[in-house]
Amino acid sequence: MISVTGLTKTYGETVAVDDLSFTVQPGVVTGFLGPNGSGKSTTMRMILGLDRPDDGSITVDGKAYRELAWPLREVGALLDAKALHPGRSARSHLKSLAESNAIDTKRVGEVLELVGLDSVAKRKVGKFSLGMGQRLGIAAALLGDPQILLFDEPVNGLDPEGILWVRTLLQDLAKQGKTVFVSSHLMSEMALTASNLVVIGRGKLLAETTVENFIASRTTPTVRVSARNLDALDAALRRKGASTTRESDHLLVTEMAQEAIGEIALDQAIALTELTQQSASLEEVFMQLTAGEGEYESGAVQ
Amino acid sequence: MTTSIIPAAPLASKFTHAVRSEWTKIRTIRSTWICLGLAVLFAVGLSILVPSLVAHHWSTRSLADKANYDPTSLPLVGVGLAQLVIGVFGALVITSEYSSGAIRTTLAAVPRRGILLGAKATVLGILTLVVAELITFTSFLVGSSVLLASGGRTISGNESLVQQLTSTHIPVATLATPGVAVAVFRSGLYLTLLILIVLGIGFIIRNTAGTIAIFVALILIVPAILGALPQSISRPIIEHMPSSLGTAMGSTHARTTDYAGTLLNPWAATLLMVVYAAVVLLIGWFMLNRRDA
Ligand SMILES: Nc1ncnc2c1ncn2[C@@H]1O[C@H](COP(=O)(O)OP(=O)(O)OP(=O)(O)O)[C@@H](O)[C@H]1O
Numbered sequence A: 001m002i003s004v005t006g007l008t009k010t011y012g013e014t015v016a017v018d019d020l021s022f023t024v025q026p027g028v029v030t031g032f033l034g035p036n037g038s039g040k041s042t043t044m045r046m047i048l049g050l051d052r053p054d055d056g057s058i059t060v061d062g063k064a065y066r067e068l069a070w071p072l073r074e075v076g077a078l079l080d081a082k083a084l085h086p087g088r089s090a091r092s093h094l095k096s097l098a099e100s101n102a103i104d105t106k107r108v109g110e111v112l113e114l115v116g117l118d119s120v121a122k123r124k125v126g127k128f129s130l131g132m133g134q135r136l137g138i139a140a141a142l143l144g145d146p147q148i149l150l151f152d153e154p155v156n157g158l159d160p161e162g163i164l165w166v167r168t169l170l171q172d173l174a175k176q177g178k179t180v181f182v183s184s185h186l187m188s189e190m191a192l193t194a195s196n197l198v199v200i201g202r203g204k205l206l207a208e209t210t211v212e213n214f215i216a217s218r219t220t221p222t223v224r225v226s227a228r229n230l231d232a233l234d235a236a237l238r239r240k241g242a243s244t245t246r247e248s249d250h251l252l253v254t255e256m257a258q259e260a261i262g263e264i265a266l267d268q269a270i271a272l273t274e275l276t277q278q279s280a281s282l283e284e285v286f287m288q289l290t291a292g293e294g295e296y297e298s299g300a301v302q
Numbered sequence B: 001m002t003t004s005i006i007p008a009a010p011l012a013s014k015f016t017h018a019v020r021s022e023w024t025k026i027r028t029i030r031s032t033w034i035c036l037g038l039a040v041l042f043a044v045g046l047s048i049l050v051p052s053l054v055a056h057h058w059s060t061r062s063l064a065d066k067a068n069y070d071p072t073s074l075p076l077v078g079v080g081l082a083q084l085v086i087g088v089f090g091a092l093v094i095t096s097e098y099s100s101g102a103i104r105t106t107l108a109a110v111p112r113r114g115i116l117l118g119a120k121a122t123v124l125g126i127l128t129l130v131v132a133e134l135i136t137f138t139s140f141l142v143g144s145s146v147l148l149a150s151g152g153r154t155i156s157g158n159e160s161l162v163q164q165l166t167s168t169h170i171p172v173a174t175l176a177t178p179g180v181a182v183a184v185f186r187s188g189l190y191l192t193l194l195i196l197i198v199l200g201i202g203f204i205i206r207n208t209a210g211t212i213a214i215f216v217a218l219i220l221i222v223p224a225i226l227g228a229l230p231q232s233i234s235r236p237i238i239e240h241m242p243s244s245l246g247t248a249m250g251s252t253h254a255r256t257t258d259y260a261g262t263l264l265n266p267w268a269a270t271l272l273m274v275v276y277a278a279v280v281l282l283i284g285w286f287m288l289n290r291r292d293a
């Protein structure tokens, strides 16, 4: 478990993280969402004791990161896949990390195989492609078989096969009871991967909830329905208390469930040509929530 | 919640593991062996060239020149060049971690800053000591052989200055000459302490170009600028600067040079270098503890 309490960090004039508090639970994938520059990477660096908070505290399994006996065996992290010496081979890089934390060096071969880099283990990491670097970073995170894992944009630079691989890996790790905390720019990706969410904007907490609640609480369930006799259907639904919006060839119905609409249509002997539940995507909800919170918002193209 | 099964680790155990890790890191980078190889090559090369030139012109030298001649220091002349390569190596060991961002990976693995800095200094210090002793003893043996081959005469160590000044053969010291072997050893120790100073500067500056610039300024530029001042001002400063301490450490006694006046006693010079290295590393540790990585 990761607990963040009242975390604040400023760089000169920039408030990168502002009185942020949340917890990350074991056994599920927790997504960390926020627009560019909202403080996700800064928060992760502070969890690893790399940057010093101005205020607030962070504990991992109840302890400060610097106090952990063998940190890599308790917390595995992929922050920046390029944060390694380009002249060293993948194997030597992992070997040095294993030695620093009293991890059996047999693990080096195991994790290299796990991420599919065993054939290039002797190659200099400076020559690695973006995706290979990302895989090496994941191998380093898994090296100590830690209970807590942090990934900052792990699918960056991965091909579709790689993205699917990471998604499955994160979920498998969570299923093993590990705490998995992952940031991503791809909101749609988070909808597929995460079950919990921590959403921030300009360093402040905007929401801490499950993906389901996040969507449900911020959108009105809407049903899209169409029929040959749209006017009759519209009138019938309104009589039963639904709110409807008339579009060219269909109705958007709120405040009434899909089944109820179907039953009313049957009662009125109206043949439906379409009846679909519309769910807002995480992307849409996220955009609404963080509107105006982005540090760098694109202006309209002139 | 899974309970932690990771045993508590005493600091000593963390330190030895950090040392092992730093040793793997330093030996798996090609530039380590390129820098150290170049240092050996430059040192030995210069220790062949300069003694043969000095020996060749010995008979035509002035008395003042002959009085400043030191049979222990001359074959170690290559150390002066080797120190530049050694300094660049010491800078790269830490600044390459900052320029690549690898320092974050390192600090996530070893979050105790003191342990990390101590492990780096230990590995770099031991590796450099071994190579530096190889450099100084090889340079000395090669340099003094060149002198002997160019008409030099082995000294016993009991000759008077007058005998040295009037000798028509250039005096040559051997490792058996009293005080010489330990001076050659101290010369290797100088290179080791110097690289620790540069490591400390690297932790403070964190940037390759900046660290090397400060090092070169310390070794070459500041002494040159000071040389332009009246000797009463410049000499007391120059004699306490690392490069003069290096010459002092490679001598058998507190001898006189034309640029720094009388050098410090060799052991006093050694002690001062230890103090410098300790102070710079302490400042580096302090900043490492306080700053964001
Ligand atoms: N070392 C630093 N020095 C100065 N400012 C910084 C530093 N690190 C981060 N910042 C600033 O803090 C803010 C948060 O940055 P951070 O990298 O944490 O955002 P992020 O959410 O990870 O963004 P992205 O999605 O683009 O990766 C930004 O305004 C950034 O410019």
Ligand SMILES: [Mg+2]
Binding pocket: A040, A041, A042, A152
């Ligand atoms: Mg980021």
